[in-house]
Amino acid sequence: MSGCQATSESTSTPFRDPRLPDGERVADLLARLTLDERIAMLHQFAPAVERLGLAAFRTGQEALHGVAWMGPATVFPQAVGLGATWHPELLRRIGEAVGTEVRAMRARDERVGLNVWAPVVNLLRDPRWGRNEEGYAEDPYLTSALAAAYTRGLRGDDPVRWRTAPVLKHWLAHNNETHRDTASSSVRPRVLHEYDLAAFRGAVRAGAVAGVMPAYNLVNGRPNHVSPYLREHLRTWIEQELVVCSDAGAPSNLVDSEHYFDTHEEAVAAALLAGVDSFTDHDQDASKTVERVRGALERGLIDASVVEVAVRRLLAMRCALGEFDPPTEPAESVKAAGFDTPGHRALALEAAEQAVVLLKNDGLLPLSDATAGTVAVVGPLADGCKLDWYSGSLIRRSTPREALVARLGAERVVFVEGTDTVRLRAAAGWVRVPDAEAPERAREGGPEGSLNPAHTAGRTDLPPLTVGPAPTDLALADWGGGVLTLRAPSGRYLTVAEDGFVRAAAEQPGGWVVQETFTLERHGDGHLLRHRGTGGYVCVAAEGLKVAAPDGSSEVANAKAMVAKAQAEVFTLEVVERGEDAVARTAAEATTVLVLAGNDPHINGRETEDRTTLALPAQQDRLWRAAHAANPRTALVLVSSYPYAVGEAADVLPALLWTAHGGQAAGTGLARVLFGDVSPAGRLPQTWYADEEELPDLLDYDIIASRATYLYFDGAPLFPFGHGLSYTRFAYGELSVQRTASEGEGAVLAVECEVTNAGPCDGDEVVQIYVSAPKARVPRPHRRLVAHRRVPLRQGETARLFFTVPVDEALGFWDVAHGRWTVDPGTYEIHAGASSADIRCTATIAVDGPPPAPRPVLERGLAAADFDSADGIRLVDLTKVRGDAVACADDTIGRLLFRACDFGAGARTVTVEAARAEDVEGDGAVVELHLSDGTTLASVAIPPTGDPYRYTTVGATLPTPPSGVHDLHITLRGALRLARLGFSG
Template identity: 65%
Template sequence: MTVRTPRTPPFRDPQLPFAKRVDDLLARLTPEEKVSFLHQFAPAVERLGLAAFRTGQEALHGVAWMGPATVFPQAVGLGATWNDDLVRRVGEAVSKEARAMRARDDRVGLNVWAPVVNLLRHPLWGRNEEGYAEDPKLTSAIAVAYTRGLRGDHPVYWRTAPVLKHWLAHNNETRRDTTSSSVRPRVLHEYDLRAFREAVEAGAVAGVMPAYNLVNGRPNHVSPYLREHLRTWTDQDLLVCSDAGAPSNLVDSEHYFATHEEATAAALLAGVDSFTDHGTDPANTVARVRGALEQGLLTEADVDAAVRRQLSVRFRLGEFDPDHDPHAATGDFDTPEHRALARKAAEQAVVLLRNDGLLPLAPGTRVAVVGLLADECKLDWYSGTLLHRSTPLEGLYERFGAERVEFAEGVDRIRLRTADGTFLRVPPAEAASDHVRGAEGALDPALLAGRTDLPPLTTDATGTELALVDWGEGVLTLRAPDGRYLSVADDGYVRASADQPGGWVVQETFRLEPHGSGHLLRHLGTGRHVCVAAEGVKVAEEDPAVFEPVVTERGEEAVARAAARADVVLVVAGNDPHLGGRETADRTTLRLPEHQERLLRAARTANRDTALVLVSSYPYAIEPAHLRAVLWTAHGGQAAGTALARVLAGDVAPAGRLPQTWYEDDSDLPDLLDYDIIGSRQTYLYFEGTPLFPFGHGLSYTSFGYGDLAVRLDEDVVRVSFTVTNTGRATADEVAQLYTRAVNPSVPRPRRELAAHRRITLAPGERADLTFEVPLSAIEFWDVSRGRWRLEPGPYDLLVGTSSEDVRLRATLTLDGEPGAPRPVRERGLNAADFDEQSGIEIVDRARTTGDAVAPAPDRTGELLYRDCDFGTGVTRVSVEVAGEGTVGLSLDGGPSLTELTLRTPTSGPYDYTTLTAELTADGVHDVHLRLRGPLRLARVGFTG
């Protein structure tokens, strides 16, 4: 027990409530000290005994960037488990390792920036690997589980403090700091906000991080939604941490504010509490805050509010109570339990998409494992360093024996001949450095790009045979026979100096560009061409070398040989998480790269018993009909290969489920920047086509029967009970899924919507009785005519099954709700953004700080529809509140135009609104149609009698 002496300040007294302790500490800080706390790297305050503190420690699927740590499957793989309890245990293990690593290295932070709850709306998003699902219910369930694990279960002290990323509507890397996501109110409330809300309301979230993009024309870092929504969901202080460099973007790239002082003040007033900008140097942030204070844009009370929320997190982490913090001595790191959990998570993430009786593999099967990822254990940008490594090839060797497994990587092997007849040569490893290779000759895992102590490439008469892989769209990697990737360091020389492609700017990728009778070799990291100089091969602006690729073996030839000798062929394909789709780079197609399609065709031609194993961060469009089996798993971390081999052998029955729709073709996708999932019929919620594989899909090695459906309404909760029986011969997991559907909705509603799920394990013949409870609030929709949630009366389907399309049980329940009513537009008018349908419209910011308006998309005529508008006994005039210049036309019920209001003289700025009026005679209830032309903003429409 702490004994408080007269000299012990109240903030050090663990017997006092945190709020009083925060008040006391805040009062002791000087104005200068408080301002300094607003940067990500808050300095120590020695006179009060405060240590330095930084917000931010990446922990998406393990502790990242801080060296060796247990690496779990990517987030999308954790989503594919559909197993809340498992994900909670993963979060618990990650937080324990963060604490253990912190004890050895104070650079490891306890304010963890995880998980990502952005919904996987569009499968071409480069950061697809970071999210859990396209569905808000599944995403929030997995996020709640992970944050509870990260937080720990102590009632007072948190093991780590999770921050959700990225607020809000963030699904594109293309121009991500300048594009605006146009999010109508229904999509905002029913989709994008929902995943954040349920996680925050669960009580295990310390804060959020705003995204780089704008929403409805306004940067997320000055979003009024932080105040209007986020902070109303909980009484707990929530810490809002900016994304890296985003505060400066408000002026530098977005040009939203004229000065950094204005931008900093606006972000702080909107709710940003910690500024992640200019790396570890706080000088710019401090100067901007001081400038904003001097200009009267901020008050000390505004600074206090942000610092208070920071201190609240530090108290919850036990920083000021080391003798009472139950997590202070946590030392669990790379334990047998963590290793077993990593394997279990990887096993449960495997999704069996198709199986024509080929799997599980029979004992004694001779297996050819081929493909670019067959002997790879890939990491992504948010991975820690592997302590253990397991590739598919290694897992199959371990499970089946090396004598029954044949390997062919399938890379093209080439020599690059220069114009003078010589070839590029890679100096041998022993001549490069003593520590390039370990004691047993294996590549040192610490081998990284950027080294300058290795000799650059040269040329000679024979050269070096290089492994060439085309990862799609001409993006190539080149690898020496000993496994070293060609890379370029800051000095511009080309060396074989990397064990894998990686880094924020990847330095291991090239492109062959036709040039005359040969090719130029462009280095993509620098944008420069490769040239041959007397001192070695380097990249430069001038004098590029012309190369002729001399192919010594095609990858498909090696694959065909191995496939012909095997009983079963496993083609392991997919992506490298640092290439193609990744942070800063969206994909452009769902198709597999041509190189990998060639390998798949070669294997299938040589052996009909071919299975495709996709190891990837996102869905692909493939042709499964000619394949005996198809599996998908996200990059599975340190145990990926062992887990995959156990599933292929039948030691573990696959039970992963797809967390997002797999589409047949690129033509099924909307534009990447179209965030209106209702209008463009996106995700399984609204998609009206036939998916390649539907949301929730996943097969098993056994079969399950469903029955005994019972539904009853108890006050505000629908209880759905049913049984699941393992009717097959193997113990296996099943994921039971419950969906709801409004049968006769008055507005477009989801075709079906996930309401609950549960993953269970059943032995052969075993039965489980399941009950799901669905609050009526989960069936409501956002009524734009009233600006709030509403339960519509009528029949609702309750659908139980094994995927969103495989429904086994069905019941219909008729609910009493609140009937719809016409919009009282004579009394209330129309807020422009509260439309029912739109075409060619963008939602934009009505003012810098708050409110929405609408505008025609560039070079488009915008169409807006507002249904069931009640004009009462009659109106005689219409008014529009507009800015810019252009025309607003109005008609009723799709008839001819009744009036046009034209703003011919442009207003002085986008927020300088003026009101135009015109005569209009109408009474009763009608649909209002508006047509917008020209660069104008419409904020509101009014009607008077």
């Protein structure tokens, strides 16, 4: 009961009776709750209802790649690494392990929640996204398949009771941290249906999803937390009740940062009406949410039935989790059954192995124990096992260096980190780190008493750095963009606690606001040292080095910043040794060199911070160049949350690998791949571009027009989507495709192909099935993934693989002319291959049917958002509740194209429905219509309407009435919103 004492009213009631259907039990409980009790349940931290014996309930337990934020747990590879496995069954088993640990940890600690917020199904459209590590792939099919598998594991196999209740993140079209709570993703209907919705749709329909979390951003000018798509799409995909949990602080953003509503009462009412059920706001303080809901009721913005609907969904989820059932097994057995088991450890290792992608290999790999000789393992990731913001605490770990030492012995492994060794001199002397005891390290409950780093960044019991006659050598790592970390000889990072003093106290960079990063700013003949966590500059105080941090309002902060900068110490930086010099020296003496480069997930490219470049940090770039110059037997291993543009490395190095941060078994998994215990079979879940110049603007979500992702990219990628090499070879036999009808459903494609392991060792092949429409009437993807299989094959073994794909899903697209999903008649190509660019065999299939009809503009008119192509426009909200309109991107000029418009015997008039917020007359807002041959049909001036949501309809006669079928061009001029056009004969 979680501390609640049951009263007479809570015993022998229908909602406690497991023999009754869940719907009846939920209805009974709902009827027993007062309105105040119902309102209280809308907050993330729903209080207990003691008179009914109901425990408190919290929505939201992070479980992206293991149980996060609740202490030690099994840590699996980052989600993008799991995406690289292309292995749904593996993800199902990982989900099962994570769900089991959630239950086991819940039995120990009631703060652990059973409503898990995972996985993230946002598509990796742009590799600069700071949260790239959280998604599975840039492809909606692959993302959905992996998400469905992971949620099946989290949910469990019981047909009635759920192990945990997974919530998908983040609805919808969310792929930027820059202005993430105020930026609007402009998503036209084709991109919406074919790309962004598709990733969610398949996972939800698989039936193991409890709900979704809306994203911080806006879509087409409307915040996701009041998205009509929740009602129009999400809740139509499945009969099961789905819970919508807000993102943290997002309900308040509707007023505070987005200014979409004037009052919080209006905002909370609109969110409830849109379908938000649980409000994650103001941390554990539910009072503001409760007050706002009450205010919305008092003002008549909603009625009690709206609250009832949301609470019913929440109670249905709690009932499915078994909260209202009698216990089925003792808590002690739950605690012991599923936490840090040998099976979970083995699964973490398997995942780490399967996530490794071999990008290039000219014969250097696999290494052998006998011939590898002395191995130099160098670079900033060589002895690290990095966590990210959504990791649990490590019970055990393995770094690449540790794994190689365990395999080869310490005498055959040489380690150099490759950081610069530097000294800092102030006016009064050298910066020095006082001698101090190392911070304690917390021992957690693994059977081996494994070490787990204590969080020590906020310690104030250690002495701060001082200045004196003798210097301390510091290790300087440059993570790119001028972001530095400095580490003392003890291995501890320089950090800043709340008192502002600089200490060597942190085991690793971390925390929501990282306190371990600095920037050196050139100042005269020296440098100012700026602390990024506070924005302040380091000065020398009597007690030691201290940060003078700005605070307060923006004006006050700016003023204080000027004062702080004036007081800042000017440091002289002396480089004792460059990291690349140490690497070159070590590489020259080794037989084989492994350079491990990449990112620290807490430093750059993370939640709240997008990357600005695809380049490897300059310091790390110098390391592989120095190593290769000294020893041609050099492999570069990128350990990162995202792709890099490393074309020169790919050209000259004999071997190149990538793996995401691989969790607790990262080092061992990598070593087993390097030495051929496991043939690599990871595949890239997103395109690796050769240069960031090939990418569109970060906020350009129109992948069709911007030619983004493997689906539309017209250039030559550095490494294509689906790419990954092996230590063996695979031969493909003939591909066959047939169209058949499945019982109770539509037509399907039955695809068969044969694959043989024709190489020297056992290995997995990832067979990828793509579809293309070479003569399509609208822009279609070059190729689109519709099925895949990761299949293990022994040397010489052949497997015949069968795939079944619905015809609509495989061949269809969203027809904006008629507002529906459609399959055009014509010839389609089905491909089987080892990547999107490595196609091994192709078959064709013909689809019969009537030719596509033109747009019936006389009968239906034209919704402005249903254009075929556009330039210089943005999609905006038609109203605050539903619908889309079109506006000029910069309020000057925009163009729309509507193809194949059927004007019948002739259209003589046009009506333009538009809004113009300006309240001054003039000709600054005009809608122009013309045909492809240059014929001008009309120029319609839009008068001021005084409000962007107040539309007016303006009619005009067409001097040259068009007849028959034509392409229609629309030009928008000025600050207006175009909703639709109508035509009459």
